[in-house]
Amino acid sequence: MTPALKASARHWISGTVIAFTGVAVSRGVASGFEGRPHALFALAGQLVALGGLFIILLGIRRRLSRANADGPPPGP
């Protein structure tokens, strides 16, 4: 793992786990129901999955903010 990924590993891991949990709810749990509960679980799962992707993006944004606060990268 590169230093860039290490810095935001927490967000990467939690975001990925949450995203795939959302997928499991949307595609797996929802299929056990019919009608309105099916639609609700599917929608909730999709939102959770997209939320997971946002957590990853948040992690990268925080790494960028930290890196910028420490100053620009050294030149060649």
Added chain:
Amino acid sequence: MQSFNFLDLFQGITTLISSPPTILFGRLGLILLGMVLLYLGKKGVLEPLLMIPMGLGMIAVNAGVLFLDPATAGHIVSGTATNTDPAIAGRLVEQAAAGKMPGGLFMSPLVEKTDSLMYLMQVDFLQPVYTFAFSNGLIACFVFMGIGVLLDVGFVIARPFLSMFLALSAELGTIITFPVAIALGLNPGEAASIAMVGGADGPMVLFTSLTLAKHLFVPITVVAYLYLGLTYGGYPYLIRLLVPAKLRGLKMPVRPMVKVTPDEKLAFSVVGCAVLCLLFPSAAPLFLSLFVGVAVRESGLKYFIAVIDGPILYGATMFLGLLLGVLCEAATILDPKVIILLVLGIIALLLSAVGGLLGGYAAYFFSGRKINPVIGIAGVSCVPSTAKVAQKEVSTVNPESLILPEALGANICGVITSAILTGIYITIIPLLGK
């Protein structure tokens, strides 16, 4: 001496004259429209990469019509599954048997039955390209792969919330047009396909209409590509109308120096592609095509990049334009629903642009009046046209104001949100019919 009809020397003219008046004037109008599109493409008013082959295809297909031999005509009539009206079907069968059914030697887009398709592939020169690359969405996926290679997802990752917010705002037309289309009498599949014009993403409209409204995919796709060309010419006026010059010239806050690394972009693309394909398997070909382009770019595979952003992207674009032009044959395109589609298409694009600009205004106020509201229009995912239009309008007022990085972020996010909406529509619409 046998009598000789001089017009038989020029069979295209004979066939044209013997067409019913609607088709005759339709053909003449489409030949003229083809010339206009080609001219506007050459002048740069519309997208030349698409409009030049499309215009020429439109001219050729409407001019080069023949009376087909009974065997070929018969295959077109009997192989078309959508021909449900028995009276029309009977009349066409009689015409085909008499060898008087006009048709072209380009392709027969509505033929679906395998035997007829195999026969026509040996007659119509573009039929193999259409059957093996267009009607299954391969060309749309090739274009998407090319877009993926050209995209820098770093712009989205650097400002994810702003990009996603603007992209969602700019889907207003895609969402609102759906119920409007239903109210105007279209079925859900047709309504969703024309609503996707609001996403301003040609491959997405093609993919949705091929999946949900195959019988209308020709006019819907043609309307979509014509209007996408118009975004370049029409959106600047909308920006000037809705955003005062003082706000258009607003300079954006200073950007951070540290950039998103290629590893981060690649890893995010892998997770994003897997999650989106799991959520919306119907749109998985589009997601795969987009993210394979992004992955190739971020992995630095130079030979693949050269192949995808060269021969694949430009080859697909040329054949897309040519096939769209050839699809504009009067008999295929003169559907009574075309007028409704024209109106709905413009509503969708207009609403999306207005939604994007409203999102831009919201970002302007929430950021403490720091974000230029013009970037909102870049949420309409016509990559990179809308981002370039936004920058051009801003530069006209204030040459020192650079909004392109943020505009491209919203633009790229717009592609992703359009693909998600495509996935939602093609997943939900078939369930509505059950």
